[in-house]
Amino acid sequence: MEKTNLYGVHPFYLAMEDAGNAHGFFLLNSNAMDVVLQPAPALTWRTIGGILDFYVFLGPDPGSVIQQYVEVIGYPAMPVYWALGYHLCRWGYNTSDSTWEVVKSLRGYRIPQDVQWNDIDYMDQFMDFTLDSTKFATLPDLVKDLHAHDQRYVMILDPGISSTQPNGSYWPFDEGLKRGVFIKDAEGKPLIGKVWPGLTAYPDFSDDVTHEWWYDNLRRFHEQVPFDGLWIDMNEPSNFLDGSTNGCPSNSLENPPYTPGVLGGLLRAKTVCATAQQKQSIHYNMHSLYGLMEAKASASALKRLTGKRPFVISRSTFPGQGMYSGHWLGDNRSVWKDLYTSIAGMLTFNLLGIPLVGADICGFGEEAQEEMCVRWTQLGAFYPFTRNHNSINTKPQDPTAFSPLARTAMKQALLLRYSLFPVLYTLFHHAHVRGHTVARPLMFEFPKDVRTYGIDKQFLWGKSLLVTPVLEEGVDYVDGYFPEGIWYDYYTGDCVRSKGEELRLRAPLDKINLHLREGSVLPTQTPNLTLSVSSGQPLHLVSSLSDDGSASGDLFWDDGETVDTYETNQYAYIIFNVSKKVMTSQVLHSNAEATFITVESATFYGVKAKPSRVLVNYQDAQFTYRTNQVLTVQDLGLNLSQNFTISWM
Template sequence: MKSYQKLTQPSACRLEEEGAAPAPTGHGKLAPCWVGSGLLVAAVLLSAITVWVLQQVSVGWPRPTLPPKCLLVPESHRFDCYPERHVVVTQQLCESRGCCFIESPPPAAGKRGVPWCFYPPDFPSYTLESLNETALGMVGLLVRREKAYYPRDIEMLRLDVEFETDTRLHIKITDAANPRYEVPLEVPRATKKAENPIYSLDFSWDPFGVVLRRRATGMVLLNTTVAPLIFADQFLQISTSLPSKFLYGLGEHRGPLLHSMDWSTLTLCSLSPITSSFNAMEVALQPQYQQVIGFPAMPPFWALGFHLCRWGYGSSNETWQTVRAMRNYQIPQDAQWNDIDYMDGYRDFTFDSQKFASLPSLVEDLHKHGQHYVMILDPGISSTDPNGSYWPFDEGLRRGLFLNTTQGQTLIGQVWPGFTAFADFSNPDTHQWWLENLQRFHAHVPFDGLWIDMNEPSNFMDGSEEGCPPGELDSPPYTPAVLGDSLSAKTVCASAKQKASVHYNLHNLYGLMEAKATASALIQIWGKRPFVISRSTFPSQGRYSGHWLGDNRSQWKDMYYSIPGLLSFSLFGIPLVGADICGFSGSTSEELCTRWMQLGAFYPFARNHNTQNEKAQDPTVFSPAARTAMKNVLLTRYSLLPFLYTLFHRAHLQGDTVARPLFFEFPQDVTTLGLDRQFLWGRSLLVTPVLDPGVDSVTGYVPRGTWYDFYTVRSTAALGRDPCPKPCVVPLTPSYLYLLLPAQGSSMNSSGEMVKMSAPLDHLNLHIREGAILPTQKPGTTSEATRRNPLCLIVTLSSSDTAWGDLFWDDGESLDTFEQGSYSYVVFNVTQVGCSGEGRGATEVTIGTLTSCFPHPQFYLISGLPSPQSQLLNLSCSISALI
């Protein structure tokens, strides 16, 4: 793939199946994506900005008589010199650019194949004219002696290299003569040069290139000498070879987690490549990346419960009926959502006074039952209401807070309410206006979270009601493979004016800026952690919102694709992620929805959502057997909320993943590198869903070691029962009580192999890794009720009789509890001589060793009743405690 103008990160603006037609996003509308200007290349150890994906292809094919220099270029290093689409590249066209032309075998279906037109070894590029030391690294001057084939190529470039840390290097290339727009990301700035970097950097002076190596092994991580650097006004190209065939982390495409290396071309709104080789240190890349973009926010505890929505609730009463049905069947639910149905004429900050007259009462009822309400908002503001009748537009127009045309008039497009203006979130004044709108609406409908949709921004028109003006912003010399082959297709004009710059530069940032404004507004409204789910994303989005994977289909293939999607966004630093459970468009089946509810119960963000004019798919509408299976798997999720919450704490604190691919934990196991039909919660809980119809078993990979069946551990040691032959109950505080409970359950001793597992329709396979300690609770039907129930630790001993786990606990909603010290955190350890727990808090209590109560158990449950006011920390174990 190629990245043009700026190298960024994933967005939901355009999702494609690799090798397939684009899939719909946003109520059946294809969301637009393209890139702006500016170049930022950050080379982080163990990773590289990857601009071309290559693979050696060995074929026999007759070759014409060619210049020797062209024959010197192996197929693996043939970088496309004519990437324009919809052009039949002839030898004459190719050679007019000074490039080589060699016909290759026809590519496989859906693939580009080896480029016929490629750069020769002596293609004119930049020369590194000077390189001088600075306090943080080096600064250099790059000069191009000959013009490239793209118009307005830049003659002189500035090279800045900063050795920021021992594991992070920052390389930046900019126009040396003219300031250009740069993405305003808040990234850490080094104050001193790294003293002992574990990487080395070498330069090729003519032609210019950089080679980044791992110092210990000499492995090349980044090599830009393989093709010329192109830096024109509206076309940027930097190329590298890869040290591994395993490439992950390129967003915006529905397909396998491991990307094809067979000459694939991927068009992105943004870029965040993650490469992995057979080195365990590769796992450290994830927190390194998030150190640059910022760690994700800690979500409120209730956000980890089950969410229910659909586009097509005809009224607030119909919505309420669904909530009541969920309660009647005692199916866990934390949040009820409404799509655009609730609005008056699809206008933001309104609700239909006829069909949704009881909406305020519904929200009040949800709150009385410990539940929450989430509503949708779009950035398109209705512009056709009579003057003075619609405050959001009137006030936004008065303050000049909308995108403008090149002539300075409000740009008008079309979204759900009809003709609309688009909020300019690059303007700080817009954030205040957004807050005021939300405050006004919250006074009538006290919502708890927001779903921001259509925020690429999406537009039912191309550009505006008047189209887009001629010019190179809207019609650049090179147009990537975007929707409609136009930057304005189903979005606004690239030339539209915003406070910070032209939309050409800000398009990819639109969703991030709206999420930032929304999160800030919610904090100001109720002074607690905000809950925001956004469709469009950008690097650092996890600091402000979660993400759902866009509109999918009620198909088995889409259910499978959701796993690579959520794992990719985990890599991107957006751990609060999930797909529309049971599918958005199309009609689901009972079998598909049951299996999808089982999988979706282990999405970090779990929401069932579907479109209008399709049958309902919430758990209450299915047969008793299916309904019970869905209920049980949600109860399982709720029992694991303390574990899940602790994983989010680790993500917030140090950038760990919540849902993670198996290769993160087993990087030396080559088999795990291609697995994307299973995943882990943290390091300890293996999820193996059924992804195919009509089966009662599933084959999954079980990495080396002992793995315990989650359900038999739970069922043979029920919470609250004391099976000890003598008392082994020790009070920690008046509000905490721990019980040591032995349990017997099935286990698998794997050498690292595929295992066929029984999987009837009512069963999801879950396995706990040896050496783990998982905090759980007896589940309630809401997260609030669950938090009042007994706490339980599941302990699975390793072969050396050790185990480790941790628990983070706070009030679940206050801001910055960790930063302010208003929390409890315990690290539990079990060793051959006993157990211990270390943490931060005011209470220290000695309890008995596990082995003093049970001779040779393999795993245990430790339970107790938590109190929000208590602090559970600094546990130590001694054998004398129970004597």
């Protein structure tokens, strides 16, 4: 919904100044607030209380501003490898068997899928930590089957805990009462609201006791259904009532002298009372922190349960959220406009230190049209977090639900994503260690080019991969802006020399335009149906040369799931350089994982003349050269953990 408050609070801005300089500003405050943008240009924050901590980040360039901001709020966690695969979900898989059928259907068409999700359908009467034993009796078997195919399972959890079950019949509520984990009303009794299961109490995640209770519930359910990750929703916290079943007291906290323009016009509108009591403060001060604290409890519990990196996706977010969870952009619609605005949403969360982000591919609400779903899958293949999800009582919109032509186009887009996994994984490493963005606006790389400032229809992965998706109906072309320099068509190596201009690109239904910026080396892999298979495949290095023949790139590699591999030195890090017709690889840090990976081939875009010889580690090698200045060397069989050289003359 536009012009209303949604799911998160991030009182931060990034401003571009003259000459490509930038600065940032952060107001660390968790109270309800308005943000007013004035044409002056000026920005006014009106907050209704709390602590006022001001931070100014001097940059000087936009990327540095974000690094400084993330240093304050906390670096994003390194995701578990399968988080970067294709996720499929919907609200309205009525049974575990119908969920399973979709998984098998994707396998049948050999469409990549790493993760299957379930919405609230799996629960008994929508109650957390329960299983509908009639419709979802085979869910444990489905999860076992997913694991046997190197796939994963993620389920939804809402914070509202049913409060009306017969005494002794629902452990989460009974135990929660015993341990005192629920938010209390002004009189000190558990506050009761209403969510999907009916009347509910809300866990107070500001209390460590609640974190332990949350873990115990997850552990008990995990013994029944060994899920791999969590989707935490409705955690603003959301309420179908205003305040509680008993209303809220009439005082200046519930009705402050100034109320920001929240949907419903009251602080308690569709959430709990502002006067509700939590361990650390009243809800008036804590409301915006609810999702962050639930994410922290969930990530901690998953780490204890699995011994691996946790996977959590949250709807509600606050600064620092990236340390514990990713985010999806909430309930969008199956319309072209929402396809387009998802780019700005994705880029924004990369600026906010939550790089694991994406929108519901093909849209959540309304019916997805085939052409739009193809274009959305192509764009969605370049969301850092890629999930197709739709609403109950709508037609299926997974790739197998469409015509062979559309299905093939979607499959190609997903295979393309899987082939770029080494690039994406390395970008997440730099986000985790240095506070870089994964998907970034063009202005981050070209801050002196003012034409890049307003671009919200294209974006970059890292510094060198330019994505130009089709965002309109019924066209087979797309207009894209190319900043000054040399750009290479990712698929063919054809070269575009731009003075800083807009170009029209061919874009038939089965193509998303991708261009490589000069001076880069990208490590790619032969894709497969899951990332656990893909990530063991040989590497193919793609180099896009500058006019002086130079290029560079890097690769971060580890086992993909152990916690803190960088911090404990259990990783490999390799840099690639091309200069004066010689490519070198330099292993700066090695580990056992990398010794299993080989470099099978290398392609160089922009080799101006056909070489007479190509040498690999000083031995003659076979090569091919195409007239569009593309040199390819194959059958290399080089071990990634050993330095190598490829040269030509």
